[in-house]
Amino acid sequence: MPHPKKAAKKAAKKAAKKPAGHPHDKHHEANDLRRAYEHLGRVAVLRQTSQSSATDAVAELTALAQRAIKDGHSKDAADLLRASEHLCFAVSAGELSGAVSVSAGLKEAITEQLDELTQRADEHWEEEEQHTSSLTVIYQNSRNSAVKAFKARAYHQALEFARAAEALAHVKEHGPLKLERGAKKLQLKSA
Numbered sequence: 001m002p003h004p005k006k007a008a009k010k011a012a013k014k015a016a017k018k019p020a021g022h023p024h025d026k027h028h029e030a031n032d033l034r035r036a037y038e039h040l041g042r043v044a045v046l047r048q049t050s051q052s053s054a055t056d057a058v059a060e061l062t063a064l065a066q067r068a069i070k071d072g073h074s075k076d077a078a079d080l081l082r083a084s085e086h087l088c089f090a091v092s093a094g095e096l097s098g099a100v101s102v103s104a105g106l107k108e109a110i111t112e113q114l115d116e117l118t119q120r121a122d123e124h125w126e127e128e129e130q131h132t133s134s135l136t137v138i139y140q141n142s143r144n145s146a147v148k149a150f151k152a153r154a155y156h157q158a159l160e161f162a163r164a165a166e167a168l169a170h171v172k173e174h175g176p177l178k179l180e181r182g183a184k185k186l187q188l189k190s191a
Contacts, residue, residue, distance in 0.1 A: 090160035124169035
């Protein structure tokens with residue numbers, strides 16, 4: 001049996017070597033915070049160049065993201081800002097181009113990607129039991145706008161709206177994330 005002083009010293013030395021938190025978690029948190037920072041910068045640039053109906057939705061998502069960052073939910077902030085970025089691109093794509101002619105093979109690939117994005121979005125969205133009304137409206141408008149843009153053959157726009165919905169579906173709403181703006185309707189402009 002080891003001497004009690006030696007055993008205590010060995011245990012203290014072992015505890016000192018062990019990190020306080022799991023280093024993998026700290027890495028992910030830092031990575032998510034960096035992602036949020038990058039998306040916020042892109043959204044700021046895109047908002048300056050777009051005079052669209054997506055401005056209210058993007059402002060709402062940005063406010064939610066900033067609150068998420070303050071509350072330590074960097075992954076949710078990054079997903080909210082990623083959705084904002086896709087919304088800005090979707091609206092810009094609609095403002096800049098109309099229907100595009102594509103080959104049958106490309107249309108098939110676009111259709112598969114759109115289906116995959118919307119299926120993933122629906123699955124993730126249903127996993128979360130509760131959503132704020134503002135996030136729900138933006139999510140539903142993004143999904144509906146993707147379908148509408150696809151039918152109008154505005155494929156770039158359709159994919160961007162679908163990516164926005166998919167990003168929103170990843171957001172886990174924590175108590176402080178629940179930001180409401182009453183009954184204000186947030187509409188997105190599509191093709």
